[in-house]
Amino acid sequence: MSGLFGAASSASNMANAVGDLGKDVTLANGPEDSISDLAFNPNPADAKDFLAVASWDKKVRIYEIQPTTGQGEGKHLYEHDAPVFSVDFFKDGTKLVSGGADKMAKVCDLNTGQTVQVAAHDAPVRAVRYFEANGTPMVVTGSWDKTVKYWDLRQSTAAATLACQERVYTMDVKTNLLVIGTADRYINIVNLADPTKFYKTIQSPLKWQTRVVSCFTDAAGFAIGSIEGRCAIQYVEDKDASSNFSFKCHRDPPTNNQTNVHAVNDISFHPQHGTFSTAGSDGTFHFWDKDAKHRLKGYPNVGGAISATTFNKNGSIFAYAVSYDWSKGYQLNTPQYPTKVVLHPVQGDECKPRPSVKKR
Structure with missing residues (x-):
């Protein structure tokens, strides 16, 4: 057995655990530079x-x-004044919020094609998410200015501001759970029913810089990915702490007692099964079952770093972006580096939990 959880112990199991990329489809007319985020309409x-x-x-x-x-057909395009880092659909799928290095967030109405600025920060906006407070559409933005701000779209100023310990690197929302990952490995947990204070703050159980946080589909916890090829499963409530664990992933087989480790760039949860994907700088993605502590499938290298991933609303499509992720500095970002969005049809039991495991 290797250090990867769910690593197969026999050759036949290993063969079954290798996924097929043969039906994957590349979107035409894709971006011209690195891809930072992907989002499907959730309605x-x-x-x-x-x-x-x-x-x-x-x-x-x-x-x-x-x-x-x-195949994908281009329906609309709009611009920021600087690189765009994050994007999220509204619940009804008719609007989209985006944030980026121009220190602002914008909302695009897909019915009219109109775009309006809805948020401003003193530094780049690293993450944006949509949520609803008592039925009111809201946007939450996290920035390198060390703040998280809430925006009621009917007014031009922030409805509330949360001061964080450090720059916001990643953020996710599921129902009333907001999880914020910052520099220096702080993880802030917010109950959106009481959004102006931290419900809990922890230090990441992973030893190196946080790259991504992603909420479970049932909002009972979240996964953390870091730059050193590790993922942590973390429950919000202390009563569930015995279920917390971390595991190694996105690492090359050791050679000469050395192991190359790669950043975990994104984690996406399957909307129906609650299983999840990890994707990394090594150009691979994997599907995992956290309850069984088992790797369901691993996929061959796609020819470049995977910088972002997402499932569609029913989990039948897994989208992944192949593009330079800056993990090796600007020197290696050459014009020849692939930049594309690929759609993987989720087939059979690829993302289904192991049947022997009782659900929580």
Whole structure:
């Protein structure tokens, strides 16, 4: 057994654990620079799948995904004044919020094509998320100015501001759970029913810089990915602390007693099964079952770092972005580096939990 949880102990199991990229489809007319974020429209009443792509080329692109071919058709494009770092759909799928290095967040109405600025910070906006407070549409923004701000879209000033210990690197929301990952490995947990204070603050159980936090589908906890090829599963409540654990991933096989480790760039939870993906600088992605502590599938190298991932609303499509992720400095960001968005059709039991495990 290797240090990877769920690593297969026999050759036959190992073969079953290798996933197939043969049906993956690359989107045409993709971004011209590194891809920072992906988001699908979440509205189950919308029969169509729309995918938003945020990029360092200062643009947000929205594609309609064709269900029969998997091809994407460009539907809309709008721009920021600097690289775009984060994007998220509103619950009904008709609007989109984005934030970036121009220190602002914008909301685009996909029905009218109009874009308005809704938020401002003193430094780049690293993360944006949509949520609802008592039925009111809200946007939360996290910035390198060490603040998280809440925005009621009916007013031009922040509804509230949370001061963080350090720059905000990553952020996620699920129902009333807001998780904020900052520099110096702080993880702030907020109950959005009481949004102006931290419900709990912990230091990341991982020893190195936090790259991503991602909330469980049931909002009982979250996963953390770091730059040193590790992922942590963390529950919000102390009564569940015995279920917390971390594991190694996105590491090359050791050679000469040395192991190359790679950043975990994104973690996405399957909306129905509650299983999750990790994707990294090593150009691979994996599907995991946290309750069984088991790796479901690992996939071959896709030819470049995977910088962002997301599932569509019913979990039938897994989108991943192949682009330079800056983990090796600007010198290696060459014009030849691949930049593309790829759609992976989720088939069979790829993301299903192990049947022998009782659900929580």
